[in-house]
Each structure stands twice: as C-alpha cells, then as structure tokens.
Amino acid sequence: MSMELAEAKQKFIEAWGKLGSEWGINRTMAQVHALLLVSPEALTTEEIMDALSISRGNANMTLRDLIGWGLVEKQHRAGERKEYFFADKDTWNIAKQVAKERRKRELDPVIKILDELSGVKGDAKDPEYLTFHKSVTDINKLAKNVDKTLDTMIKAEENWFWGSIVKMFR
C-alpha cells in the first residue's frame, strides 16, 4: 500500500517542523519553509495560512523571518496586488545559508566572549583559575575550528566539500 502524495507532504512538513524545534528554530517557521520546499509554485499568504492552519499575523511574521534567513523570497506578478512567496529549492544553498546565519548570530558572539575570557589572568598556583583557564581556552579553540570549517563550507561547492570530507574516510 503506497502513501498518498498529500499524506507524504504532511509527514515531511511535520518532520521538518520537529527537527527545527529541536535545533532552536521555531516550529512554524520550519513548517512554512517545508511547505514552500515542496511547492513547485510560489504561494500566497492566504494559501500558507490555509495549508498550515495558522493566523495571518503568524504567517506574515514567519515569512518575514524566512526572508531574513535568506531562505525565501517574495515574488510579485504583473497586474496582481498579492505577494507570492517562493523557497530556494537548492539544498546545498539552504544548508550554507543556515550555517552562515547561525554562525553570525550565535557562534561569533560566543567566540568574542571566549576570546575575552581566555585573556583573564590569574594565579598559576590556583586550581580554580587553572581549571577555568583550561576549559575556556580549549572550548575557544574548538569553537574557532568549527568557525573556520563553516567558513569553508559557506564558500564551497557541494561536491568539493563532501568530496573532501569523504577523503577523510580513506
């Protein structure tokens, strides 16, 4: 027995929403994104509200956020007042865009604080200080490695990036 397309879309939207919420992205935002990802045509606010049973206000704010993340764009059509919303379907672009934004919004500010805390001086005989200093500098190094890797990813082509990763298995 095979799954209906409509049912499959619904499952996809739910799964994407759940994953998003587990990773600090608002569930509705992830669901709207998922809906647009499986829509060949751009959708209106009205259609999105309908498909996901959400309010106009919620749809509007969520779409604005998605545009802010660089994942969705507005389209307008000649002779129509309505705005249409369309999602970039290129998965690698999506991944890069999300990596880019989260790096900027969350990782970079933390690295700034870690740099500052790494510089805190103290008594080299004090275990309290030594433990603090070691943990902070180690985490700082790790965070910078992640940062550099994300930077590479953001600038990279998909095939090259995963190709290089795959070489690590050899």
Next chain:
Amino acid sequence: MSMELAEAKQKFIEAWGKLGSEWGINRTMAQVHALLLVSPEALTTEEIMDALSISRGNANMTLRDLIGWGLVEKQHRAGERKEYFFADKDTWNIAKQVAKERRKRELDPVIKILDELSGVKGDAKDPEYLTFHKSVTDINKLAKNVDKTLDTMIKAEENWFWGSIVKMFR
C-alpha cells in the same frame, strides 16, 4: 583593569547557557555543565543549587540529564553519604558526546522518515510530485552526508579530525 575570576566564571556560565538555549539545550542544563567545567573539584547538589540559585528538584533533574548525555558523572567519597558531580573536562570528548547523542536522538529519526518519503511513488508528469520528490531526496542525501561525517568525528581523534579538515583549505 582586569576581570575577577569570579566574574569571568559568571560570564562563562551565562554565555554557555545562552548558546545552549539557542541550540535547543535547556539553559539551566548548559549552565550546570559550565559550572562543573570550571570546577576543579566535583560539586554536591547543594553547592550547585547555591551557585546557580536553582531548586533542589531542578538541580537533581538537570544533573540526571547531564549524566544521560554522558557529560557528567557521579562520584562518591568514602565515609560520605553525599553524591558529588564531576564533568569531563576534555573538550573533544564533550563535542563527540554531544554529536553522538543528537545524532541518535534527532538526526537518525529524521533520516528514517526521509528514507520512507523518498520512496513514495507518483506521477512523473506532476510538478507537485516532482518538486516534493526532488526536495526530499536532496535533503535526504545531505542528511546522510552529515550523518556520515558525525560518525567519522565520533570515532576520530581530535588532531586527526581537524588536521583533515584543515587540509581542505589548501
């Protein structure tokens, strides 16, 4: 003017808590973890409650979760009833542990659903179906690449792993 150790610790705990909450980890849990990371000695529930101004119940649940994530362990001392809690200070172990758990809890279930949805058959002339199928299979491929990379990371030594990544820059 240099920062006090106590103030620096506080900043670290706050920064770690904020980062955690942005990445789907409970703020208190991240803060308890941070507190233990900068403590040379294992701490009691009482000391943790005091340091972070949290209740006994909260401390207990949070510590249990941290143990479940493999980031903290209980210690007991001869002749004492109290339990002491100690965090692994090896940053690479921490990163691997977090990667391992999130992969198991969140990524793997999504890949399972994507595998299922990738198999949904439909009309090759229907743009609705084609768009759905392309998005789902593309995301599935990406998720599997991430999965494989995390697997490599989990099994790897830090120097080898970042060394291989660094080679990507050359």
Next chain:
DNA sequence: TTTAACTTTCAAAATATACTGAAAGTTTAA
C-alpha cells in the same frame, strides 16, 4: 482623491517549557 485589496503590527490570549518545594522514597551508619 477614493476605496478596495492587501500587508503589517502588536496587545492580549494560548500554549509550551521550565522550576519549585514539600512530601515520599532510599540508603547506610550505628
């Protein structure tokens, strides 16, 4: 201009998540 179509805003309500604290449970030393 007007006005209808459409978008945006935001205070209030709903929901989801996290926390408290006291009571119940457990353990171990005596």
Next chain:
DNA sequence: TTAAACTTTCAGTATATTTTGAAAGTTAAA
C-alpha cells in the same frame, strides 16, 4: 531496626515563547 542524611518525584506555579485577530497602515488602480 531506627533515624538521620540524603535523593527523587511530581503537582502546582511561574516564566517564556508562540499565536491570534482585529485594527492600523499601505498601495495602486480607477
């Protein structure tokens, strides 16, 4: 055993986040 020392549980409360919907704002065709 007892009982003090300690841990765990969980119903109720508090807090944080998300959502609603109606009013205000904007736009463009007539």
